[in-house]
Amino acid sequence: MKRDSNAYTFIFAAIMVLVVASALAIAATSLQPMQNENVRKEKMQNILMTIGIEVDREGAEEKFNEYIVEQIALTSEGEVDESVDAFKVDLAKELKKPVDQQRFPLYVAEVDSEKYYIIPLRGAGLWDAIWGYISLKDDINTIKGAVFDHKGETPGLGAEITQSWFEERFAEEKIMNDNGEFAGVSVVKGYSGGNAKDDNAVDAISGATITGDGVTDMISDRLRYYLPYLQKQNVEVALK
Incomplete structure (x- = not known):
């Protein structure tokens, strides 16, 4: 076959496509275990960050095992499901199930x-999923502290939820109102509450109203299912 023929060019191109595709597939398969391990350790890092423990990825597992004393999977009724590994619960998949079939992972930490x-939190931003972790003190x-992340929010706008200055706004905020009812924490456009920590609200990010609403909703939607269990623990501690 002549090298300058159309048939030769087509066959050569097809072979190259197959070779490159095979190489990429092999590389992706061989790297998958490493990628999964990085995701696992990053998850540990984020969990620890909500309680003020900052550590690099390599040291994450050691610190996680040091400070996380319990991992629990709850039902929507606040009962413990001992058959489920809380760390392996994938919220992206859980949210596709009816609420009564979902499992709600909870991590208990002890520091000093x-x-x-x-x-763990998960919801929807302007363009795609947003998620994170929020920690409560034992007064429930x-x-x-709080940590947020996103898949595709706008840089300089909704993507700013990952910035420490935004996450720090949630520290010391209350999730109950003055009547002791669950209120969550709302991200409010034009917030004028200053440093108030008992009004169930924080200042929004300018130009990121929909992403802020997504943060508000995911905090409210997720936390409410944990309250039956957490308030029971709080009462039991008070009675001791």
Whole structure:
């Protein structure tokens, strides 16, 4: 076959496509275990960050095992499902199920004799999924810390939810109102509450109203299912 013929060019191109595709497939398969391990450790990092423990990826597992004393999967009724590994619960998949079939992972941490409850979050931003973790002090009302992330929010706008200055706004905020009812924490455009920590609200990001609403909704939608269990723990501690 002549090298300058159309048939030769077509066959050569087809072979190259197959070779490159095979090489990429092999590389992706061989790297998958490493990628999964990085995701696992990053998850540990984010959980720890909500309680003020910052660590690099390589040290994440050691610190996670040091500070996380319990991992629980709850039903929507607040009952413990011991058959489920809380760390392996995929919220993206859980949210596609009816609520009564979902499982709600909870991490219990102890730092300097203080107990914290860490709750995974997932919701919708402007363009795609947003998620994160939020930790509560053992009064089941005060937020210790929060971490947020996103898949495709707008840089400089909704993507700013990952910035520490935004996450820090949630520290010490209350999730209950003055009547002791669950209120969550709202991201409010034009917020004028200053440094108030008992009004169930934080200042929004300018130009990112829909993403802020997504943060508000995912906090409210996820936390409410943990309250039956957490308030029961709080009462049991008070009675001891």
